[in-house]
Amino acid sequence: MVEFTLADYWRYQAKFPINITLSDQKEEYEISKTHQYHDKVFKEILDNKKEFINFIKRYTEYNTVDLEEDKLEKYNPKLITSSFRIKEMDIIYKIKGRNVFIIVEHQSTIDYKMARRMNRYCVELIRDVEKREKIMQKYPLICPIVFYTGKKRWDAPITMTDEQEEYYGLKPLNYPAYNLIDINDYTKEELLKENTAVSKAMLFEKLKTKEEMKEILEILTKKELTEEENKYLQVILNHSNDVRKNLDTEEIMQYQEILNGKEEKGMTNFERLLIELIDEKHEKRRRMKEEAEREGRQEGRQEGRQENRQEIISNMLKMKLSDKIIIDATQINQNELQKIKQELKVC
Numbered sequence: 001m002v003e004f005t006l007a008d009y010w011r012y013q014a015k016f017p018i019n020i021t022l023s024d025q026k027e028e029y030e031i032s033k034t035h036q037y038h039d040k041v042f043k044e045i046l047d048n049k050k051e052f053i054n055f056i057k058r059y060t061e062y063n064t065v066d067l068e069e070d071k072l073e074k075y076n077p078k079l080i081t082s083s084f085r086i087k088e089m090d091i092i093y094k095i096k097g098r099n100v101f102i103i104v105e106h107q108s109t110i111d112y113k114m115a116r117r118m119n120r121y122c123v124e125l126i127r128d129v130e131k132r133e134k135i136m137q138k139y140p141l142i143c144p145i146v147f148y149t150g151k152k153r154w155d156a157p158i159t160m161t162d163e164q165e166e167y168y169g170l171k172p173l174n175y176p177a178y179n180l181i182d183i184n185d186y187t188k189e190e191l192l193k194e195n196t197a198v199s200k201a202m203l204f205e206k207l208k209t210k211e212e213m214k215e216i217l218e219i220l221t222k223k224e225l226t227e228e229e230n231k232y233l234q235v236i237l238n239h240s241n242d243v244r245k246n247l248d249t250e251e252i253m254q255y256q257e258i259l260n261g262k263e264e265k266g267m268t269n270f271e272r273l274l275i276e277l278i279d280e281k282h283e284k285r286r287r288m289k290e291e292a293e294r295e296g297r298q299e300g301r302q303e304g305r306q307e308n309r310q311e312i313i314s315n316m317l318k319m320k321l322s323d324k325i326i327i328d329a330t331q332i333n334q335n336e337l338q339k340i341k342q343e344l345k346v347c
Contacts, residue, residue, distance in 0.1 A: 011114045013123070038142060040239070041104065041235055042149065042198070043090055043091065044232070045197045045201060046090075046106075047091065048228060049093075050069060050228065051198055052091070053069065053072070054198065055196070055198050059069060062143075072093050072094070072096065073094050075092040075093060075094045090103075090106050091105075091106075099129060100142075100288040101140055101142045102142075102143045102145065104145045104146075105117070105121070105145070106147045106149070107149070107154075108148075110150060110152065110159070113156075114146055114178070115156070115157050115160045115162070115163065116160060116163075119175065123175075125140065127263070128131075129334060143179065144179065145178065145179045145181060146178050146179070148181065148183060150183070151184075152184075153182060153184045154180060154182045154184075160173075160175035161173065163174045183205055186202065191206070191220065192216070195225075195229065197228040197229050197233075198228070200220070200232060200233050200236070202228055203216065204236050204240060210247065213243065213246045213247060214251075220233065221258045225259075230259055233259060234256060234259055234260075236258075237252055238256075293347055314344055316330075317340075
């Protein structure tokens with residue numbers, strides 16, 4: 001892993017005399033506005049500190065670095081050029097209390113000028129820190145990362161040294177390199193096993209056909225997903241051009257319903273129908289309860305309800321339904337269920 005250091009700054013700051021300043025204004029990335037889908041989704045994911053740490057530890061050599069959510073702070077500046085053009089830097093995090101920064105620039109296409117861009121970003125970031133701190137005890141250490149999710153393998157230079165013209169025996173300047181994370185270095189199988197939101201977004205970038213997409217979605221909707229995985233998988237279903245191109249609206253809605261918890265994973269149609277019928281009985285008993293309370297017959301109502309519920313549970317146990325389905329359907333707790341099992345001598 002390479003870093004942009006103080007020595008690099010001194011050596012190259014004169015190469016970028018353009019008047020650029022940095023602003024502290026936090027950039028909000030709306031899913032449906034000006035940026036392309038690919039950039040928006042990955043920015044949205046990496047803006048989550050937990051997912052950013054997973055990303056750094058899984059896909060870079062910094063897997064042993066002590067990174068925790070409470071040690072990170074977001075640093076989201078804009079570059080404003082002398083021609084008043086704004087360049088939004090994708091993701092910048094700072095280690096709290098330290099002049100240590102991590103820049104992640106996401107690319108869905110190859111940029112053959114990326115080495116120059118990343119050097120310019122590092123120089124301007126150090127200039128901004130100088131302005132803020134007046135007197136710096138420690139100069140910034142910057143880790144520049146290019147995160148590439150395109151179809152073709154990245155073949156752009158990773159350092160400006162590679163772009164220099166050679167002339168006889170003259171040695172080129174030794175420019176710093178950026179760190180490259182190329183999606184093409186990972187297989188679909190590897191990404192499917194990862195329990196991170198960014199791995200799911202990367203996975204969908206690698207799918208090429210409707211059959212592949214449906215196969216992967218069938219696997220994912222049956223997995224125990226983390227909260228972040230579920231959230232961003234729904235973002236992908238809602239906004240991915242590739243998803244809309246391969247799946248019709250009805251198919252997308254079916255997968256969304258599963259992710260929203262409207263369908264129990266692995267539950268048969270019969271079991272879903274049974275739950276619906278039991279829910280109707282719950283509603284009927286609720287109305288009976290209100291009527292009984294008005295008439296002052298609470299004691300009889302409570303006894304009848306208990307008997308009715310126990311009868312329902314007894315029937316569900318005979319049908320060999322799982323504890324989870326019985327608990328969800330009857331609102332009983334695990335201890336009460338175990339007592340009923342013991343009374344009915346059911347294992």
